[in-house]
Amino acid sequence: MWKNSFFVGFSVFVIFGMLMSAIPRESQAIPPFARKYATACPTCHVVFPKLNQFGRQFRANGYRIPVGEEMFIKDEPAGGQMLLGAKPWKKLFPNAIWPSDIAGTVPIGAFVDQRIRFKTKERGAGSKAPRTIFEGIHEFELLVGGTFGERFSFFGDPKVWEGTEKPTEIGRLFIQYNRSPQFNLRFGILEPRAIMPFSKHRQWIRMEEHLMNNTPTISPGGNDLAKFSFRKSEGFEFFGAKEYGRHGIEYAAGVLSGKNWDSSKNSEGYAGGSASWREVDSDKDWYVALAWKIGGMGVVGKEEETEELVQTQNWRDDSVKLGAFYYNGRTDVPNEFPGSHVADKIGANHFIRTGLTMDLFYGDANIMAGAQFMRNTARDFEAPFDHKDFDAMLYEVELDYVVYPWLLPGIRYELFDPSNYDGGTSGDDNGFQKLTANISLLGAANVKMMLEGTTKFDNDKVGRQEEFRVSFNWTF
Numbered sequence: 001m002w003k004n005s006f007f008v009g010f011s012v013f014v015i016f017g018m019l020m021s022a023i024p025r026e027s028q029a030i031p032p033f034a035r036k037y038a039t040a041c042p043t044c045h046v047v048f049p050k051l052n053q054f055g056r057q058f059r060a061n062g063y064r065i066p067v068g069e070e071m072f073i074k075d076e077p078a079g080g081q082m083l084l085g086a087k088p089w090k091k092l093f094p095n096a097i098w099p100s101d102i103a104g105t106v107p108i109g110a111f112v113d114q115r116i117r118f119k120t121k122e123r124g125a126g127s128k129a130p131r132t133i134f135e136g137i138h139e140f141e142l143l144v145g146g147t148f149g150e151r152f153s154f155f156g157d158p159k160v161w162e163g164t165e166k167p168t169e170i171g172r173l174f175i176q177y178n179r180s181p182q183f184n185l186r187f188g189i190l191e192p193r194a195i196m197p198f199s200k201h202r203q204w205i206r207m208e209e210h211l212m213n214n215t216p217t218i219s220p221g222g223n224d225l226a227k228f229s230f231r232k233s234e235g236f237e238f239f240g241a242k243e244y245g246r247h248g249i250e251y252a253a254g255v256l257s258g259k260n261w262d263s264s265k266n267s268e269g270y271a272g273g274s275a276s277w278r279e280v281d282s283d284k285d286w287y288v289a290l291a292w293k294i295g296g297m298g299v300v301g302k303e304e305e306t307e308e309l310v311q312t313q314n315w316r317d318d319s320v321k322l323g324a325f326y327y328n329g330r331t332d333v334p335n336e337f338p339g340s341h342v343a344d345k346i347g348a349n350h351f352i353r354t355g356l357t358m359d360l361f362y363g364d365a366n367i368m369a370g371a372q373f374m375r376n377t378a379r380d381f382e383a384p385f386d387h388k389d390f391d392a393m394l395y396e397v398e399l400d401y402v403v404y405p406w407l408l409p410g411i412r413y414e415l416f417d418p419s420n421y422d423g424g425t426s427g428d429d430n431g432f433q434k435l436t437a438n439i440s441l442l443g444a445a446n447v448k449m450m451l452e453g454t455t456k457f458d459n460d461k462v463g464r465q466e467e468f469r470v471s472f473n474w475t476f
Helices: 002-020 033-037 053-060
Strands: 045-047 081-084 100-103 108-123 130-148 152-156 159-162 173-180 183-190 233-244 247-256 259-261 277-279 285-295 319-333 345-362 365-378 389-401 407-418 432-444 447-458 464-475
Touching (some): 033 130, 100 130, 247 319
Antiparallel strands (some): 081 100, 130 152, 183 233, 259 277, 285 319, 319 345, 345 365, 365 389, 407 432, 432 447, 447 464
């Protein structure tokens, strides 16, 4: 039955593709940065929201063109920048306020995600019947961003709607101080650079988050010991980059408040519109990350790389980036955890996440790979769980490929392998594997259709889940 649903979805996708292939691909740029420079999405994106190397340079330089920023700002039709103070004030400092500027237009855009889902229940659970779900609006979020003068910038993506609930929490929203390419500081609600390049917010395959980013940790008894995610937290981060010829080094270090997934909320993270992330205690999480890039465009940007805003084949960047990260934090342990004799134990789980990453570009292909070691240590519990380490390994590899600038397939494989989750009742105690595939089709630079599918099966081959989805994404 699911094969019929899949065939229908695929047929719709092919017909849409044939129609779109005949449409010229000139379009207005997505806000707010593209409006500022009067350029199109492909300047910084392979396929939105995934960045190409120029887009990464732009982000690393405080959302500015790396070299020659002023020559690219368009007075018409984008509106240019509005000065807050005269430039000669710089010479009068500290006897005058340092001048700044803001966008001439409101620096706000929007992102919309619409979905049609075909889902099968877990095999081995007694039913294989697919469920077809229409989500006219699955997600609607605002995109805000801009610069204040030469040293400050900001970015955010507050959600207006997600799933079937109206969120009351903001997504990312932070202000950034950009002293130089080597030293930058941002503060607010942010996604840490600890897990480069597996960002939840810039991923090509959209159906599932990277497990490298949103790590599963299943405790004995099948309960969440630490459902941890790198997707966002509150705190500050230092980061920077330094070029050495055709090579470059990038670093990041930060301190975050540390949030815990509230198990009283539903799987989408909301219950009655209440936010699901909450502060654990006064202890803070901390992390460090380091990456070394060999070949390709620089990590900061050179003048010859930014003489013009290239929009064709700018996804090519023959290079390899090798990275390492370490994250140390604390979170809660739910009261149903075996050995717990009180209510939810605040901050009782001490955990680490550490691993290696690779980001390889060659021709039209991009291969990302990572390995992550996870350790959770429960404190102040009854035997045999007190001070017991629960370890797991996570492996991920993804291949993204540009067939045409408007036709972009990708495939991802993930393996979660817990080493000592004994005594559990959940099938995930034995780990699982996931295979996720995506075909993205751009009808215009800011209109995208995706055909995606994922299958998940336990390492012991007992259970299996499958889901297929047709998504429509557009920005304005």
